[in-house]
Amino acid sequence: MIIVVKKGSDKKQVDNLLKWITHQGLKVDVSVGDNSTVIGLVGDTSKIDIDLVHSMDIVDTVKRIQEPYKCANRKFHPEDTIVDIGGHKFGGDNFQIIAGPCSIESEKQIIGIAEAVKKAGANLLRGGAFKPRTSPYAFQGLRENGLDLLVKAKQETGMPIVTELMSIRHIDLFKDVDLVQIGARNMQNFELLKEVGRMGKPVLLKRGLANTIEEWLMSAEYIMSEGCKDIILCERGIRTFEPLTRNTLDLSAIPLLKELTHLPVIVDPSHASGLSRLVKPLSLAAVGVGADGLMVEVHNDPPHALCDGAQSIRPEQFADIVSRIDIMLPLVNKVKK
Ligand code: PEP
Ligand code: MN
Secondary structure (H helix, E strand, O other), rough: OOEEEEEOOOHHHHHHHHHHHHOOEEEEEEEEEEOOOOHHHHHHOOOOOOOHHHHOOEEEEOOOOOOOOOEEEOOOOOOOOOEOOEEEEOOOOEEEEEEEEOOOOHHHHHHHHHHHHHHHHEEEEEOOOOOOOOOOOOOOOOHHHHHHHHHHHHHHOOEEEEEOOOHHHHHHHOOOOOOOEOOOHOOOOHHHHHHHHHHOEEEEEOOOOOHHHHHHHHHHHHHOOOOOEEEEEEEEOOEEEEEEEEOOOOOOHHHHHHEEEEEOEEEEEEEEHOHHHHHHHHHHHHHHHOEEEEEEEEOOHHHHHOOHHOEEEEEHHHHHHHHHHHHHHHHHHHHHH
């Protein structure tokens, strides 16, 4: 349920209304915009008497939200949420680029790539330490050692770091991680989502391999219902009947999500196609449909990458993509800061 408070309402009366709602066992989310204040109610709102609320002087409108996602709903929070990761903002008119290898392989590799992508225009560094691989015999990531190397790359370059958390057991290892990635395979690992929501860190939530937009927003809702407000959604392609690409990039999800939710939405063109030569056109397409950023896999030596070499681009190809994005951004009213 949302309650829209009349512009210029007495603060004391608004506070009394908030107190009255929380006394009934509900949580509130207050979103103050330029033209109105929206109070979102979370919990069992069936006991709230809509007519009574409507009759209050300060109340403009009261509406029940039909969609099952509440905190993530744009109706709940009409303004774009801006997620700030170490001074780099996602959402609103900001455009951010996260880049780095699929997996951290060595100190030389991660620091070398970090320096190269930073020079080319990336603001955040990605790199997997715990890798979700289809085969248990494939490279599983450098795990704790990988995290240490990623933190070292952060110290060397000043770039905030993004890496995937696969298990509740590893949460304590993530204290220096700036943005916690929940991968496609764990999008509906609800116990993990609840714990991540309590970590006090921003979360990058990737879309599940074959999940609907509503299921994805419900996963964001799991994290938000634990108190985390800083979530960035990442469209990384979904499984379809098409075997020529690893996944099918659902570009229509981006403008649709912009209507449905206030959360920033970025695109991963690397996992979306699985093909390095498609990374450039898909990156530019993502900018065109209004994405708030990109996450791109970049490797210094793709043929010898320990994971996802076929979709990894070289630093110079990445630099070329960034220079074209810079040309496009004014057309979509975005800025790369
Ligand atoms: C990744 O980002 O390296 C990854 C494993 O992505 P996804 O969860 O989208 O497959
Ligand atoms: Mn990968």
